[in-house]
Amino acid sequence: MEYRPYSRRVNYYETDQMAIVHHSNYIRWFEEARLDFLDQVGLNYREMEKSGLIVPVVDVSCRYHVSAKYDDLMDIYAYLTSFNGVRMDYRYEVRFHDSGVLSADGISSHCFLDEKRHPVIVKRRDPALFARLKELVEKN
Amino acid sequence: MEYRPYSRRVNYYETDQMAIVHHSNYIRWFEEARLDFLDQVGLNYREMEKSGLIVPVVDVSCRYHVSAKYDDLMDIYAYLTSFNGVRMDYRYEVRFHDSGVLSADGISSHCFLDEKRHPVIVKRRDPALFARLKELVEKN
Amino acid sequence: MEYRPYSRRVNYYETDQMAIVHHSNYIRWFEEARLDFLDQVGLNYREMEKSGLIVPVVDVSCRYHVSAKYDDLMDIYAYLTSFNGVRMDYRYEVRFHDSGVLSADGISSHCFLDEKRHPVIVKRRDPALFARLKELVEKN
Amino acid sequence: MEYRPYSRRVNYYETDQMAIVHHSNYIRWFEEARLDFLDQVGLNYREMEKSGLIVPVVDVSCRYHVSAKYDDLMDIYAYLTSFNGVRMDYRYEVRFHDSGVLSADGISSHCFLDEKRHPVIVKRRDPALFARLKELVEKN
Numbered sequence: 001m002e003y004r005p006y007s008r009r010v011n012y013y014e015t016d017q018m019a020i021v022h023h024s025n026y027i028r029w030f031e032e033a034r035l036d037f038l039d040q041v042g043l044n045y046r047e048m049e050k051s052g053l054i055v056p057v058v059d060v061s062c063r064y065h066v067s068a069k070y071d072d073l074m075d076i077y078a079y080l081t082s083f084n085g086v087r088m089d090y091r092y093e094v095r096f097h098d099s100g101v102l103s104a105d106g107i108s109s110h111c112f113l114d115e116k117r118h119p120v121i122v123k124r125r126d127p128a129l130f131a132r133l134k135e136l137v138e139k140n
Numbered sequence: 141m142e143y144r145p146y147s148r149r150v151n152y153y154e155t156d157q158m159a160i161v162h163h164s165n166y167i168r169w170f171e172e173a174r175l176d177f178l179d180q181v182g183l184n185y186r187e188m189e190k191s192g193l194i195v196p197v198v199d200v201s202c203r204y205h206v207s208a209k210y211d212d213l214m215d216i217y218a219y220l221t222s223f224n225g226v227r228m229d230y231r232y233e234v235r236f237h238d239s240g241v242l243s244a245d246g247i248s249s250h251c252f253l254d255e256k257r258h259p260v261i262v263k264r265r266d267p268a269l270f271a272r273l274k275e276l277v278e279k280n
Numbered sequence: 281m282e283y284r285p286y287s288r289r290v291n292y293y294e295t296d297q298m299a300i301v302h303h304s305n306y307i308r309w310f311e312e313a314r315l316d317f318l319d320q321v322g323l324n325y326r327e328m329e330k331s332g333l334i335v336p337v338v339d340v341s342c343r344y345h346v347s348a349k350y351d352d353l354m355d356i357y358a359y360l361t362s363f364n365g366v367r368m369d370y371r372y373e374v375r376f377h378d379s380g381v382l383s384a385d386g387i388s389s390h391c392f393l394d395e396k397r398h399p400v401i402v403k404r405r406d407p408a409l410f411a412r413l414k415e416l417v418e419k420n
Numbered sequence: 421m422e423y424r425p426y427s428r429r430v431n432y433y434e435t436d437q438m439a440i441v442h443h444s445n446y447i448r449w450f451e452e453a454r455l456d457f458l459d460q461v462g463l464n465y466r467e468m469e470k471s472g473l474i475v476p477v478v479d480v481s482c483r484y485h486v487s488a489k490y491d492d493l494m495d496i497y498a499y500l501t502s503f504n505g506v507r508m509d510y511r512y513e514v515r516f517h518d519s520g521v522l523s524a525d526g527i528s529s530h531c532f533l534d535e536k537r538h539p540v541i542v543k544r545r546d547p548a549l550f551a552r553l554k555e556l557v558e559k560n
Contacts, residue, residue, distance in 0.1 A: 013162045013308045017155040023477040024447040046351040057443040061481030071326040153448045163337040167304040186491040197303040201341030211466040293442045297435040
């Protein structure tokens with residue numbers, strides 16, 4: 001299966017008075033692309049939460065290179081870079097769709113919690129999810 | 141007890157490329173002022189949700205008069221205008237703190253739901269809340 | 281030309297702790313659909329602003345019927361309902377893509393300002409835009 | 421002069437369906453605290469932008485420790501940690517006001533641009549700002 005980057009236009013309400021996208025929105029775009037990636041590989045996050053698993057962010061960072069502007073079409077690439085059974089890491093690239101130029105890149109790290117917000121050993125709780133995430137990291 | 145309007149500065153991230161506050165943020169300011177009003181009259185909304193009552197918005201509107209800009213100090217007035225036991229209505233005024241000039245005004249309407257998202261008869265479920273809301277409307 | 285509604289999924293960051301879309305986001309979706317509509321009819325708003333014309337919101341309202349949730353695919357319909365040369369009005373319907381059920385509907389009104397934020401007589405400043413908007417209202 | 425941390429309550433619209441603050445909002449709180457810090461030391465950012473200087477973010481990161489919830493009162497500390505004449509760096513701590521417990525911490529880096537979005541040598545363009553920022557870093 002071929003991975004498609006997540007594509008979306010910059011919304012007007014995402015700009016600030018510098019006439020560029022407010023930097024906090026890139027963190028939101030990372031989330032959009034990450035959840036779209038999970039959906040593409042058969043791990044729909046809505047279903048995951050319904051099963052009682054939540055996957056909060058424990059670390060995020062972003063470097064800004066070229067500002068995106070209103071109406072620009074952006075491609076956001078999300079890559080699962082590591083998974084050790086209790087934590088997973090992603091890397092992101094935000095590129096202008098037309099030129100391929102890098103607008104920003106970053107990372108995020110996530111843990112796994114159950115309904116009571118206690119840490120989860122993924123291998124014990126959901127072996128299929130464990131196997132799939134391991135497989136996805138190896139492919140990368 | 142004297143009602144204090146809710147005061148807050150305009151955040152940079154609330155501006156858009158017109159160099160004014162994006163209009164959607166006024167809807168959020170209405171919420172800030174409404175929940176602050178409820179807190180002032182002893183009806184903390186966090187406690188209300190803990191007791192299983194949620195109070196979603198069913199109607200909202202806003203008219204924009206003079207644009208607020210980054211760093212402006214704004215006073216937001218929330219008035220409970222009606223309550224009939226299953227629905228309550230608010231009116232809002234957003235004013236520049238320094239001049240008193242009206243930036244925007246609006247209204248919102250709310251219903252009451254229980255944990256299962258079913259409509260609630262407030263008088264039956266929480267007579268004290270019913271009495272307090274009735275009293276607040278009459279005072280206005 | 282056939283008008284396509286604006287389609288988009290609900291983002292995770294658009295939900296609140298009621299586990300539904302925060303109501304303020306519908307105001308943002310109206311904007312997304314309105315600017316997409318303008319683009320479809322050849323009136324790209326980025327180009328409009330570049331030409332020195334800005335079109336702020338002077339009035340907005342929204343009624344909420346059925347809550348949208350994370351990952352729901354929504355169709356947002358924007359209709360230009362009136363234009364009198366100094367002001368234009370839109371009506372919106374937000375529908376669940378799969379069922380067609382109405383999630384929310386609303387309206388917005390807009391004025392036209394120049395670079396100095398002075399009101400603009402559209403017919404004088406931009407006769408082509410005037411004619412196009414008139415034509416679009418009549419079609420509706 | 422004594423530095424006061426920036427204090428604010430968590431807004432309802434800042435929560436997500438995990439019933440905690442959406443992580444992207446911490447990046448916005450960093451901005452609120454940073455601009456408040458600058459204001460406290462006599463460097464109002466609104467004035468800075470009026471003078472033609474803009475100070476975009478080039479790097480940001482945040483580690484999340486204990487989730488903030490709706491209505492929690494948070495203290496956000498912003499520290500200017502370095503300034504070399506073309507770039508400045510901040511460190512942040514987000515603490516629960518009541519307990520002092522660390523909710524999150526992070527950093528941001530910034531460059532200086534002029535009206536045409538060209539890099540600025542602060543010492544040449546605004547010697548007073550240069551001196552003040554140098555002084556603030558040494559104090560820390």
